[in-house]
Amino acid sequence: MKKQLVRQFVREEEGQDLVEYTLLLAFVCLASAALFIGAGKSMANIWSDTNVIVDNAGQIANTITAS
Secondary structure (H helix, E strand, C coil): CHHHHHHHHHHCCHHHHHHHHHHHHHHHHHHHHHHHHHHHHHHHHHHHHHHHHHHHHHHHHHHHHHC
């Protein structure tokens, strides 16, 4: 009886596909999270740089109109 169950377990490959797809999905999720974290930092730098440029432009505009 045990030998028969072991043979049947070894021959069945349905669970193997599920595990492979689960591992693939986990890898894709981790890679996506890493990209979003990197993109978030990059976006923060872009907004910071833009804020500095707009502030400088505002100060220049104020000095021109005040003259």
